[in-house]
Amino acid sequence: MVERRGTLGLLAHAVMIIGVLIILFPVYLAFVASTHTPAEVMQAPMPLLPGSHFWESYSAALTGSGHTSTHASVARMIWISFATACIITVGKISISLLSAFAVVYFRFPLRGVFFWLIFITLMLPVEVRIGPTYQVVADLHMINTYAGLAIPLIASATATFLFRQFFLTVPDELVEAARIDGAGPLRFFKDVLVPLSINSIAALFVIQFIYGWNQYLWPLIMATSEDMYPIVVGILGMIGQGESPVDWNIIMATAILAMLPPALVVVLMQKWFVKGLVETEK
Amino acid sequence: MASIALNNVVKRYGTGPKANQVIHGVNADIADGEFIVIVGPSGCGKSTLLRMVAGLEEISSGEISIGSRVVNNLEPAERDIAMVFQNYALYPHMSVFDNMAYGLKIAKVPADEIRARVDKAAKILEIGPFLQRKPRELSGGQRQRVAMGRAIVRQPQVFLFDEPLSNLDAKLRAQTRLEIQKLHRELGITSLFVTHDQVEAMTLAHRMIVMNAGVMEQFGTPEEVYTRPATTFVASFIGSPPMNLLKNAPDAKPGVITGIRPEHLDITPSGWALQVEAVEMLGAERLVYGRWAHSATDELVIIRTEEAHAVPALGATIHATPRPDRIHHFDAATGKRI
Numbered sequence: 001m002v003e004r005r006g007t008l009g010l011l012a013h014a015v016m017i018i019g020v021l022i023i024l025f026p027v028y029l030a031f032v033a034s035t036h037t038p039a040e041v042m043q044a045p046m047p048l049l050p051g052s053h054f055w056e057s058y059s060a061a062l063t064g065s066g067h068t069s070t071h072a073s074v075a076r077m078i079w080i081s082f083a084t085a086c087i088i089t090v091g092k093i094s095i096s097l098l099s100a101f102a103v104v105y106f107r108f109p110l111r112g113v114f115f116w117l118i119f120i121t122l123m124l125p126v127e128v129r130i131g132p133t134y135q136v137v138a139d140l141h142m143i144n145t146y147a148g149l150a151i152p153l154i155a156s157a158t159a160t161f162l163f164r165q166f167f168l169t170v171p172d173e174l175v176e177a178a179r180i181d182g183a184g185p186l187r188f189f190k191d192v193l194v195p196l197s198i199n200s201i202a203a204l205f206v207i208q209f210i211y212g213w214n215q216y217l218w219p220l221i222m223a224t225s226e227d228m229y230p231i232v233v234g235i236l237g238m239i240g241q242g243e244s245p246v247d248w249n250i251i252m253a254t255a256i257l258a259m260l261p262p263a264l265v266v267v268l269m270q271k272w273f274v275k276g277l278v279e280t281e282k
Numbered sequence: 283m284a285s286i287a288l289n290n291v292v293k294r295y296g297t298g299p300k301a302n303q304v305i306h307g308v309n310a311d312i313a314d315g316e317f318i319v320i321v322g323p324s325g326c327g328k329s330t331l332l333r334m335v336a337g338l339e340e341i342s343s344g345e346i347s348i349g350s351r352v353v354n355n356l357e358p359a360e361r362d363i364a365m366v367f368q369n370y371a372l373y374p375h376m377s378v379f380d381n382m383a384y385g386l387k388i389a390k391v392p393a394d395e396i397r398a399r400v401d402k403a404a405k406i407l408e409i410g411p412f413l414q415r416k417p418r419e420l421s422g423g424q425r426q427r428v429a430m431g432r433a434i435v436r437q438p439q440v441f442l443f444d445e446p447l448s449n450l451d452a453k454l455r456a457q458t459r460l461e462i463q464k465l466h467r468e469l470g471i472t473s474l475f476v477t478h479d480q481v482e483a484m485t486l487a488h489r490m491i492v493m494n495a496g497v498m499e500q501f502g503t504p505e506e507v508y509t510r511p512a513t514t515f516v517a518s519f520i521g522s523p524p525m526n527l528l529k530n531a532p533d534a535k536p537g538v539i540t541g542i543r544p545e546h547l548d549i550t551p552s553g554w555a556l557q558v559e560a561v562e563m564l565g566a567e568r569l570v571y572g573r574w575a576h577s578a579t580d581e582l583v584i585i586r587t588e589e590a591h592a593v594p595a596l597g598a599t600i601h602a603t604p605r606p607d608r609i610h611h612f613d614a615a616t617g618k619r620i
Contacts, residue, residue, distance in 0.1 A: 171369065173369055174371050174373065176336075176358075177367065177372075177432075180359060180364065180365050181385035181388055182357075182385055183359075183384070183388055187388065191373075192373055192375075198375075
């Protein structure tokens with residue numbers, strides 16, 4: 001068990017507090033910067049306490065009226081990010097549930113082969129197959145569309161694997177009881193398997209939403225028009241190439257805004273998230 | 283309600299010469315309303331046989347009919363059966379009510395009739411107060427009742443029980459056994475009940491099927507099985523302690539096994555001479571283990587005597603006489619009753 005002794009406890013707390021400070025300091029700095037005027041931010045040393053221009057920076061960022069290298073509004077970027085993250089998450093979970101269902105509950109030729117094919121795509125993340133994927137998406141005229149941003153990221157070996165492992169723990173008798181009750185495969189899937197997997201689904205929702213939100217490389221080459229920039233790419237666009245001065249307070253406000261939705265998802269779904277990863281319900 | 287007919291039922295896993303045959307041609311005719319217990323040691327194929335009747339296992343060859351219908355190619359739901367599983371197999375996320383109603387909902391029974399049927403079953407089983415609870419909030423015995431309730435509401439032609447009592451503790455098991463008997467008297471539905479427990483088999487069965495290694499060794503009433511076991515396997519499986527199966531009895535003919543139950547051997551002034559090897563006290567009775575005085579084999583003869591009887595000293599020579607009308611003879615080569 002965990003030891004609970006004075007000095008060790010203090011040491012553990014000290015280590016954790018230092019870790020938290022290291023992580024939080026840049027976030028704090030971004031927040032401070034977002035509450036000052038551009039001139040104040042550019043001072044050396046920059047102020048370390050929040051200033052009084054909070055509303056100006058944030059409303060300028062949300063409406064896109066600031067002095068940055070793009071003119072897209074952050075409200076629009078948040079919407080794009082939110083929409084693609086949602087499509088990716090819902091798509092990933094639905095497809096993974098169905099493919100895990102097929103792999104676990106149906107006997108079809110080459111079942112094992114299909115499972116391992118899905119599994120080895122773990123070794124082929126977007127970055128590795130980015131060239132051919134781009135070609136396919138471009139040929140299908142999906143550049144600068146929600147579909148183009150989301151669909152190539154939907155296939156998920158991790159989620160399939162997670163659901164497969166969960167389905168394997170569902171007792172066979174439950175399947176048999178459902179058969180005797182007259183439930184067909186899809187009925188069993190809908191009425192029994194999905195409700196039983198609800199905790200795993202919630203955990204995956206959190207993980208995949210953040211994954212979708214944080215996508216950078218793919219939207220960077222996919223979204224060429226400013227009004228399709230997700231927020232993570234949008235921040236980069238704002239900084240520009242350094243040819244003209246930019247409003248760092250607005251960029252920092254955008255960065256803070258970019259962090260909020262994933263943080264919100266984690267906070268709201270924390271309970272289910274932990275349950276889904278830890279608890280095995282009987 | 284319906285009769286069940288098993289006609290040369292065979293189960294094989296795999297095909298060709300490497301096929302593993304686990305059920306070797308079982309024939310049985312079960313009358314409408316009978317309570318049949320299938321009993322045997324683990325791995326004898328009794329559960330497989332039940333699952334074939336349920337439609338959860340394919341029938342490799344032979345025929346199973348329920349009522350007048352051959353059900354070989356029917357889905358479990360179409361066979362008009364209900365099954366109670368060993369671990370109850372309740373849907374964990376559904377309330378007790380929904381668990382019982384699920385099959386009826388799928389069958390598109392009107393909601394008010396579902397309500398009525400579930401309420402009626404809940405009343406019979408005394409689970410009315412739990413209808414809104416989840417299975418995990420119930421005790422083992424209560425879950426067991428819910429599983430039976432789920433079977434009852436379907437109003438099937440046949441009940442199938444797959445070792446439903448083995449997860450209960452001894453006291454609850456005895457109690458549930460009586461309840462199953464009562465339930466069967468009230469509903470009169472043909473039932474097949476699989477167990478490895480001979481006490482369950484003897485107390486519940488109208489007739490019992492004793493299975494060993496995929497073969498039906500005997501099909502008869504508990505009395506028949508006890509008093510006239512068809513094979514040495516049945517003789518040794520039913521009854522505790524098991525029947526003495528003796529090759530070296532003083533008056534034995536070669537090639538014939540003499541069978542005598544421990545309770546049918548009496549210690550007498552003369553008779554079979556035995557050397558006392560061990561004595562066990564069981565409460566109301568005592569088991570005396572003896573070794574033949576006349577031959578040097580390690581064959582043991584068990585005698586069951588009343589506790590009031592004098593305790594024989596270890597190593598002493600005693601005499602025992604079998605009751606003549608209780609002696610069984612079996613063919614040593616085939617194990618069959620002669």
